[in-house]
Amino acid sequence: MILSIVGDSKSGKTTIVTxxxxxxxxKGLKVAVVKHTHxxxxxxxxxxxxxxxxxxxxxxxxxxxxxxxIKRQSYEDFNEIYNRYLKEYDIIITEGFNDAGxxxxxxxxxxxxxxxxxxxxxxxxxxxFPIDGYTYFxxxxxxxxxxxxxxxLNVG
Amino acid sequence: MILSIVGDSKSGKTTIVTxxxxxxxxKGLKVAVVKHTHxxxxxxxxxxxxxxxxxxxxxxxxxxxxxxxIKRQSYEDFNEIYNRYLKEYDIIITEGFNDAGxxxxxxxxxxxxxxxxxxxxxxxxxxxFPIDGYTYFxxxxxxxxxxxxxxxLNVG
Numbered sequence: 010m011i012l013s014i015v016g017d018s019k020s021g022k023t024t025i026v027t028x029x030x031x032x033x034x035x036k037g038l039k040v041a042v043v044k045h046t047h048x049x050x051x052x053x054x055x056x057x058x059x060x061x062x063x064x065x066x067x068x069x070x071x072x073x074x075x076x077x078x079i080k081r082q083s084y085e086d087f088n089e090i091y092n093r094y095l096k097e098y099d100i101i102i103t104e105g106f107n108d109a110g111x112x113x114x115x116x117x118x119x120x121x122x123x124x125x126x127x128x129x130x131x132x133x134x135x136x137x138f139p140i141d142g143y144t145y146f147x148x149x150x151x152x153x154x155x156x157x158x159x160x161x162l163n164v165g
Numbered sequence: 166m167i168l169s170i171v172g173d174s175k176s177g178k179t180t181i182v183t184x185x186x187x188x189x190x191x192k193g194l195k196v197a198v199v200k201h202t203h204x205x206x207x208x209x210x211x212x213x214x215x216x217x218x219x220x221x222x223x224x225x226x227x228x229x230x231x232x233x234x235i236k237r238q239s240y241e242d243f244n245e246i247y248n249r250y251l252k253e254y255d256i257i258i259t260e261g262f263n264d265a266g267x268x269x270x271x272x273x274x275x276x277x278x279x280x281x282x283x284x285x286x287x288x289x290x291x292x293x294f295p296i297d298g299y300t301y302f303x304x305x306x307x308x309x310x311x312x313x314x315x316x317x318l319n320v321g
Contacts, residue, residue: 023213027220034221041236042217043225051214051226051233052207057179057260061198064183065190066258069199069250070207071241077207078234078250080197085227094225094234102222104213 016116045105
């Protein structure tokens, strides 16, 4: 099951995600979040793993309870990421990945931006102004939104 | 092709790895380094990706040119890591992963520790004291070591 949280920058997407994940986990579900970013530096400069990545190698860090893979890629494709890394999960939440076309919650700071997010089925909109024709939650109605999502995912 | 760099803590394993990788890359090879650690925090506390991981989800970060996967695992198994994430690489260097039993360079701070690293074929030892019966490089002889490794990997 894949659900996208898409919408405007700094509209509160991560707040929704971090509120939703523990609830899904409490249902016994294995959850992954895939976040699209415009460039990122995950590691700390000067650490061994940082030095190794910057020497030119892709890097896997592994300990008894955690694994990290940091690698170069030449393009972004949600379906490829899904096929390679995400098949083992019960629920996958994408934060961003608008173009992947998955069913989505759209989080808006401005009404005018709605058109950007119509590349997949909109199941609800989160914003501080109502938009006709859509299920709609205010940003302060996170508990209600979470309940709606659980119902949608059929894991309530 | 898999080569392990194993040995004592703070013996210079990462220095060897970060010197070796650019040379392998210059030969047109696709290189991954797998580093065993005793627990790590790859992300920066407070960042969105950190918050998402700590909310309970495994995390993929993706941008146009880079991907990071950070996930929980319940045990460490080199062969599983290899099969899941590393099949696309020409050369895989492990830093640590002594128990995986791969051919190895052993880097020593103390002669007495050699016995710990004999779970795979030792192709050379790096230390500041000679050890009978093994190909041997001083820590200052990195260029010679790199050349030896390239010959061993048959990519010289």
